[in-house]
Amino acid sequence: MDCRYLDDVYELFLLGLLKPKQAAEVREHIERGCPYCVEHLREAAQAVYFLLSTAKSSKPPQDTKAEILRSLHRT
């Protein structure tokens, strides 16, 4: 199947920004392991990861890690 018509939407799909009908179409391709779509979504994920990781780092409040570790025992 020629999936090239989806070339411009993989990043938007990953970000949850596609219209429902087109998102369902991409999801269906991914779920049935379409090699073209899986490969292009992987490439889109690299791009999206890079863009998101350009956000400026910021130190979380001091007790956050301790609170996370405490809460593990409640999950």
Next chain:
Amino acid sequence: MAQETKVDQLLAGIAQHDESMLSQLYDLTAPNLYGLISEIVSDHDAATSILKEVFVRLWRDAKRIEATGGSVLVWLTLEARAKAVDWQRAHNGMRTTSSSRLQALLKAGSWMPGPAEIALVEKRRHLLEKLVRRLPKPQSRLLDLAIFKGFTETEIARQFEQPPGRIEHELRAALRFLRHRLRAVLGTWTADI
């Protein structure tokens, strides 16, 4: 590159419920994730709660994430972004679906880039940052709204009082520009970047 490899090795320990591994992963990744969440969410307490939720979810889902072979850095980043976007959109009275859609997608995780692919992104980060700066300002602004605010093309069009087709064209052109440059930077060809 060593750090990216280490981060993904820690995932194996977390999958075995080793708290010291989660603690180490937190130290390595929390500042970047908190920075990302704070870029999206306007409330500091909410940003902290989201960061906690992300790590608790990682603890719960580590085995499944490990089985996909995907990079835990990608998982953490996408999860943090989806939860933060949902919080901010709900706060603004807008429809939220990012987190649930992402969870469904992560179950079919064979598409996730692996540790080696993300290590390469990190190795070439300085080149990638250079090319992002080459994006025309209007396209860069559209990308920010889509990525950091979770605005759809229709919502951006409404905000800018532009036809949705024009916004769609511009946003997709920006993503295409990045995709093509990413291929060049992550491949063997790096000239003229």
